[in-house]
Amino acid sequence: MGENGCGKTTLLRICAGITRPDAGRVEERGRIGYCPQEPGLLELLNADEHLALFGAAFGLSRKDAVAAGRQLLEELDFPVGDRSVSKDLSGGTRQKLNLALALLGDPEVLLLDEPYQGFDTGSYVNFWDHVIGWRAAGRATVVVTHMLSELSRVDRVMDLTHPSRRSPASPEAGRRPG
Amino acid sequence: MKAFLQRTVIAAEMQGRQLLRRRLALAILVALPVALYLAMLSQSKENAIEFGALGMSWSVACAALFAVLAAREAEPRLVLIGFRPAELMLGRFLLLLGGGTAFAALVGVAMTLVSSPVSVAALFGSCLLVPPIAVSLGLAVAAVLPHDLEGTLVIIGLVGIQLALSGGAWVNGILPMNGPIQLAYLAGGFPADPVSLMLAHSLVYVVALLAIAAAGWSLRVRVRRGRPAVPAQ
Numbered sequence: 001m002g003e004n005g006c007g008k009t010t011l012l013r014i015c016a017g018i019t020r021p022d023a024g025r026v027e028e029r030g031r032i033g034y035c036p037q038e039p040g041l042l043e044l045l046n047a048d049e050h051l052a053l054f055g056a057a058f059g060l061s062r063k064d065a066v067a068a069g070r071q072l073l074e075e076l077d078f079p080v081g082d083r084s085v086s087k088d089l090s091g092g093t094r095q096k097l098n099l100a101l102a103l104l105g106d107p108e109v110l111l112l113d114e115p116y117q118g119f120d121t122g123s124y125v126n127f128w129d130h131v132i133g134w135r136a137a138g139r140a141t142v143v144v145t146h147m148l149s150e151l152s153r154v155d156r157v158m159d160l161t162h163p164s165r166r167s168p169a170s171p172e173a174g175r176r177p178g
Numbered sequence: 179m180k181a182f183l184q185r186t187v188i189a190a191e192m193q194g195r196q197l198l199r200r201r202l203a204l205a206i207l208v209a210l211p212v213a214l215y216l217a218m219l220s221q222s223k224e225n226a227i228e229f230g231a232l233g234m235s236w237s238v239a240c241a242a243l244f245a246v247l248a249a250r251e252a253e254p255r256l257v258l259i260g261f262r263p264a265e266l267m268l269g270r271f272l273l274l275l276g277g278g279t280a281f282a283a284l285v286g287v288a289m290t291l292v293s294s295p296v297s298v299a300a301l302f303g304s305c306l307l308v309p310p311i312a313v314s315l316g317l318a319v320a321a322v323l324p325h326d327l328e329g330t331l332v333i334i335g336l337v338g339i340q341l342a343l344s345g346g347a348w349v350n351g352i353l354p355m356n357g358p359i360q361l362a363y364l365a366g367g368f369p370a371d372p373v374s375l376m377l378a379h380s381l382v383y384v385v386a387l388l389a390i391a392a393a394g395w396s397l398r399v400r401v402r403r404g405r406p407a408v409p410a411q
Binding site for chain 2: 015016017018020025026027028032033034036038039040041042043044045049052053054056057058059062085101104105
């Protein structure tokens with residue numbers, strides 16, 4: 001968490017390997033699933049076509065990729081079977097597809113950059129339940145968030161706000177919530 | 179190798195699906211060379227062949243540019259999860275080359291029927307030489323200048339200069355579309371450079387532009403893998 005512009009997205013992009021750090025190094029254990037804040041989708045492909053394309057990266061056949069992806073989409077209340085191309089989907093529905101693509105292929109590490117933007121209330125609550133489920137299944141799950149109300153449910157909080165600008169109510173960087 | 183081919187084919191397929199869904203853009207891409215050809219036809223049916231070929235190069239290069247730009251957000255993700263940049267680029271190149279060649283062949287048939295060229299072979303040579311150069315040009319521009327307006331202006335500039343120049347101008351000889359232009363002159367019965375020189379010129383441009391495209395695009399979608407973590411003691 002942290003104020004706007006403090007580097008949350010940059011940190012996640014560095015962890016994913018998409019942005020080069022000025023200094024330091026990233027160590028990783030396991031395959032990474034990355035869900036960017038701005039859905040990295042192809043505007044003129046529909047959900048099944050996205051699944052087939054992204055699944056090919058893992059060596060999945062089209063049939064297997066679509067089947068596995070549809071299961072993930074169903075769990076996120078995505079209208080499975082909708083043939084609309086991604087640019088015609090609502091913001092929240094696009095984010096669900098974005099999130100499902102990050103989960104495709106069972107990554108061991110999930111990097112999620114405010115993945116619930118545009119979600120309705122039910123989907124938002126459902127998302128945090130899923131986070132707990134992924135964690136319970138052994139996946140390291142990193143979520144960039146502004147939603148302080150959910151911090152009690154996580155194992156570790158990193159506040160990237162500069163210490164001089166941090167409010168007294170903010171958790172200390174790296175502190176485990178009590 | 180099988181996985182490489184599978185991923186290249188699916189990248190090409192998805193590129194084709196996206197392109198076919200841009201119906202209005204496709205209609206304009208087809209209309210542009212036809213309009214240029216017909217406009218010049220009213221003045222000179224021999225010179226119209228050159229205009230048709232250069233119009234095609236505009237269309238095909240812009241199609242390649244926008245194909246890359248439409249995927250600029252998604253492709254780093256695809257590389258992150260396992261695609262190689264070469265698979266994405268090769269799939270795109272083959273799809274655009276195939277589509278461009280089919281389009282060029284149709285334009286070639288139409289121009290043959292209307293213009294009655296001195297050399298039909300030279301006319302088709304001119305048309306079929308356009309797609310490999312134009313696709314490579316579009317991919318190279320997209321890799322160096324990955325922005326809609328800037329990229330489009332560079333393509334308009336490069337092809338527009340060649341459109342404005344007469345065939346004998348030395349500047350034509352150093353610009354990418356000289357091969358198709360010279361063959362168009364040959365088809366219209368005008369003096370032109372030797373065919374072997376045109377082909378060599380075009381080949382050098384295709385190789386150089388593809389090298390720029392590959393290097394630039396690989397850098398843009400490059401993923402920096404982290405070091406394997408050492409388990410905590």
